[in-house]
Amino acid sequence: MDHFIYKNGEAHCENIPLTEIAEAVGTPAYIYSRNTLKRHARRIIEAFSAYPTLACFAVKANSNLSFLREIFDEGFGADLVSHGELQRALKAGVKPHEIVFSGVGKKDYEIRAGIEAGILSFNVESSFELESINRIALDMGKMAPVCLRINPNIDAKTNPKIATGLFSTKFGMSEAEAKTLVTEIQELPGVQLVGIACHIGSQITDLKPLEEAAEKMSSIALEMLGNGHPLEFIDMGGGLGIRYKDEPDPDVEGYASVLIKHVQKTGLKLVIEPGRLLAGNTGILLNKVIGIKKTPQKNFAIVDGAMNDVIRPSLYDSFHDIATVHEGVDKPEVLYDVVGPVCETGDFFGKDRTLPQLHAGDLVFLKSCGAYAATMASNYNSRPRAPEVLVDGDKYYIIKPRETLEDLWRGEEVTIPGGE
Numbered sequence: 062m063d064h065f066i067y068k069n070g071e072a073h074c075e076n077i078p079l080t081e082i083a084e085a086v087g088t089p090a091y092i093y094s095r096n097t098l099k100r101h102a103r104r105i106i107e108a109f110s111a112y113p114t115l116a117c118f119a120v121k122a123n124s125n126l127s128f129l130r131e132i133f134d135e136g137f138g139a140d141l142v143s144h145g146e147l148q149r150a151l152k153a154g155v156k157p158h159e160i161v162f163s164g165v166g167k168k169d170y171e172i173r174a175g176i177e178a179g180i181l182s183f184n185v186e187s188s189f190e191l192e193s194i195n196r197i198a199l200d201m202g203k204m205a206p207v208c209l210r211i212n213p214n215i216d217a218k219t220n221p222k223i224a225t226g227l228f229s230t231k232f233g234m235s236e237a238e239a240k241t242l243v244t245e246i247q248e249l250p251g252v253q254l255v256g257i258a259c260h261i262g263s264q265i266t267d268l269k270p271l272e273e274a275a276e277k278m279s280s281i282a283l284e285m286l287g288n289g290h291p292l293e294f295i296d297m298g299g300g301l302g303i304r305y306k307d308e309p310d311p312d313v314e315g316y317a318s319v320l321i322k323h324v325q326k327t328g329l330k331l332v333i334e335p336g337r338l339l340a341g342n343t344g345i346l347l348n349k350v351i352g353i354k355k356t357p358q359k360n361f362a363i364v365d366g367a368m369n370d371v372i373r374p375s376l377y378d379s380f381h382d383i384a385t386v387h388e389g390v391d392k393p394e395v396l397y398d399v400v401g402p403v404c405e406t407g408d409f410f411g412k413d414r415t416l417p418q419l420h421a422g423d424l425v426f427l428k429s430c431g432a433y434a435a436t437m438a439s440n441y442n443s444r445p446r447a448p449e450v451l452v453d454g455d456k457y458y459i460i461k462p463r464e465t466l467e468d469l470w471r472g473e474e475v476t477i478p479g480g481e
């Protein structure tokens with residue numbers, strides 16, 4: 062979050078005071094630092110430059126078109142999970158042959174669109190999906206590139222809701238099933254094997270499980286290559302975690318070296334799918350205090366952002382740091398639950414947070430909202446989606462305007478015969 066800094070007692074994103082953005086676009090608003098994003102992207106590319114690697118940004122982390130454009134301009138491909146993400150990535154200028162398409166339940170129209178676009182690979186998660194891809198490709202007179210997503214049964218030591226590499230989850234297939242399917246693929250004229258993939262989870266702060274996965278995947282690849290299966294790459298997924306609270310800063314170079322150490326034994330190209338690592342600490346959600354409510358037990362700071370804007374605290378009990386836009390050095394410190402206006406007890410951004418005393422109208426910001434914030438937003442309680450702003454030095458751009466109240470209502474109603 063190093064491009065969000067206090068100057069003259071007031072928080073800025075790069076050179077722009079957050080108060081200026083609040084005046085221009087209102088609150089709540091997502092604000093991203095372009096230079097932080099560029100720096101993160103370049104650090105990843107540099108860390109993997111010692112080995113032939115394709116870094117595919119996990120579009121689910123942040124699918125704003127301008128945000129994506131910045132990432133693709135730095136040489137990233139895309140990891141996607143839906144037709145919608147495919148369209149957004151293409152619109153933002155990704156090279157189609159640098160796209161991997163993940164997901165346990167791809168529908169026929171999504172598979173067709175991926176084949177039409179000419180993507181690098183479908184990361185196949187089941188035998189039924191392999192059959193669908195083969196059927197659709199043959200129907201289109203094409204051959205679809207596929208990669209088998211293996212579940213390596215490794216504990217990523219992260220929040221269970223975002224762990225994906227254990228057999229108890231719906232993701233991937235066992236090593237045994239993958240070994241059966243690689244042979245079956247030879248009999249399927251509509252698909253061509255290009256690789257194997259895994260993704261063991263998200264917000265992983267220990268390199269050990271990631272290394273264990275790389276070791277396991279490399280040994281599976283060596284065995285498949287030995288049996289004459291023509292692999293081109295190993296896709297190690299994403300997952301390296303960031304600092305939300307007291308986690309270590311991500312060791313991008315250490316991460317690159319543990320993956321490369323094992324994958325290079327196979328001679329295959331490496332694919333990675335980072336999401337949070339690029340985007341998470343590039344952005345904030347700026348909020349205004351609507352009012353302060355005191356009860357015998359608590360002080361509630363009720364802000365205008367809510368769980369529909371950033372759902373991570375409500376959904377995963379995730380910690381996001383909260384700060385005031387004005388430093389408030391001369392103010393007494395008070396313990397607050399920072400909550401939104403949504404009609405749910407679970408609508409909170411932070412509990413028992415010590416902040417300089419707040420009043421209605423004060424601006425507070427929720428940190429680490431560059432990933433899995435705007436993309437997980439909803440219209441719950443019929444609230445409009447917040448705008449997104451990209452700051453670049455002395456300038457800022459509204460890269461998505463606030464949804465208007467009319468947008469929320471328009472085209473929604475179908476009047477049934479006899480209805481009003």
Ligand SMILES: Cc1ncc(COP(=O)(O)O)c(C=O)c1O
Nearest residue numbers: 119260263299300334335336337
């Ligand atoms: C298949 C796949 N790839 C990549 C990612 C991106 O993960 P992260 O944002 O933790 O890097 C995810 C999300 O967990 C995923 O499911």
Ligand SMILES: N[C@@H](CCCC[NH3+])C(=O)O
Nearest residue numbers: 223225263264373432433
């Ligand atoms: N949405 C999750 C992570 C992504 C999981 C995707 N497999 C989060 O906010 O942390």
